Amino acid sequence: MAYATIVVETEEHVTTIRLNRPDAMNALSPELLKELAEAVEDASKNDSVRCIILTGSEKAFAAGADIKEMSEKSFVDVLTEDLFTQESEAILKCRKPIIAAVAGYALGGGCELAMMCDFIIAADTAKFGQPEINLGIVAGIGGTQRLTRLVGKSKSMDMHLTGRFMDAEEAEKSGLVSRVVPAKKLMDEANAAAHKIAEKSTLTTMVVKETVNRSYETTLREGILFERRMFHALFASEDQTEGMTAFLEKREPQFRGK
Ligand code: DAK
Numbered sequence: 001m002a003y004a005t006i007v008v009e010t011e012e013h014v015t016t017i018r019l020n021r022p023d024a025m026n027a028l029s030p031e032l033l034k035e036l037a038e039a040v041e042d043a044s045k046n047d048s049v050r051c052i053i054l055t056g057s058e059k060a061f062a063a064g065a066d067i068k069e070m071s072e073k074s075f076v077d078v079l080t081e082d083l084f085t086q087e088s089e090a091i092l093k094c095r096k097p098i099i100a101a102v103a104g105y106a107l108g109g110g111c112e113l114a115m116m117c118d119f120i121i122a123a124d125t126a127k128f129g130q131p132e133i134n135l136g137i138v139a140g141i142g143g144t145q146r147l148t149r150l151v152g153k154s155k156s157m158d159m160h161l162t163g164r165f166m167d168a169e170e171a172e173k174s175g176l177v178s179r180v181v182p183a184k185k186l187m188d189e190a191n192a193a194a195h196k197i198a199e200k201s202t203l204t205t206m207v208v209k210e211t212v213n214r215s216y217e218t219t220l221r222e223g224i225l226f227e228r229r230m231f232h233a234l235f236a237s238e239d240q241t242e243g244m245t246a247f248l249e250k251r252e253p254q255f256r257g258k
Contacts, residue, residue, distance in 0.1 A: 001042070005032035007201055008039045013050040013198040014191065015043040020056075024065035026056045028109045030083060032066075037090035044094045050198035050205070052094070053190050055101040057109075057126070058183065064108025068136065080207050084109070084141050091116050095206045097197050101190035102126045103183050107165070112139060115146040118209060121178065121190050122168040123183035131163035139167060149216065201239035201255035 007018040019026040103123035119182040147158040151174040238258040246253035
């Protein structure tokens with residue numbers, strides 16, 4: 001499907017969604033958010049897609065919600081429109097792994113969008129921030145909650161209260177991103193990770209995603225019980241038999257997602 005604000009390409013089980021509003025640092029306009037949600041839903045429904053990469057440009061992953069579009073809105077407008085709630089649901093509901101490949105600015109809603117993905121690979125040019133305080137607002141799509149869980153209260157408070165940006169090195173040290181790579185290699189690294197994931201059992205990647213995410217939603221005891229039951233359940237799958245048999249036969253497993 002042709003989109004106005006994103007570019008979508010699928011190659012060998014991996015769909016790459018590129019945010020594409022170069023004149024506005026990929027600011028998250030309502031149109032972009034709607035298209036992004038549609039693209040994620042399409043990739044979710046497409047059986048041949050096993051992993052999704054979400055990325056932006058060399059300059060910006062996304063510099064936040066579109067300030068021009070937001071500036072005219074009243075309290076009643078933002079409350080009734082409930083911007084980003086449905087769109088973020090589409091991303092959070094996706095059961096396939098989503099990698100954020102971030103170069104340049106990931107600010108405000110852009111940082112929050114990256115944190116909604118399953119993990120972040122950052123270019124050495126990446127800059128993360130929650131500068132909403134400079135606009136007289138607070139983060140509104142998970143920044144105060146997700147950043148705090150990822151980097152701890154002190155750094156999260158620092159970011160939200162001062163509005164300063166965090167570079168890629170600091171982001172990796174503090175656990176916001178899984179790895180930092182040279183900017184020129186960002187998409188090669190993200191593709192290699194996505195294709196590596198695509199080789200696994202889709203059944204198992206779905207279970208891994210659900211189980212790790214459970215750690216955000218529940219107590220340690222309940223999370224461990226959930227993990228244990230998922231572990232047990234996978235012994236009912238053909239892919240568990242295939243994975244273990246392949247290991248013992250010293251060959252590559254042929255997973256079928258069953
Ligand atoms: N919105 C609209 N346009 C933006 C933009 C943004 N967020 N960021 C950049 N642009 C535009 C600039 O206006 C400029 O456009 P022209 O003037 O050329 O027409 C163009 O992109 C290039 O930007 P600059 O000239 O400023 O470029 P610089 O390299 O000097 O600076 C920058 C890059 C990214 C550091 C700077 O542009 C910047 O500080 N941008 C704003 C970053 C920001 O404050 N982000 C947070 C936005 S607030 C919610 C939904 C959403 C949200 C919250 C709640 N609910 C529904 C509950 C989210 C809120 C936010 O994200």
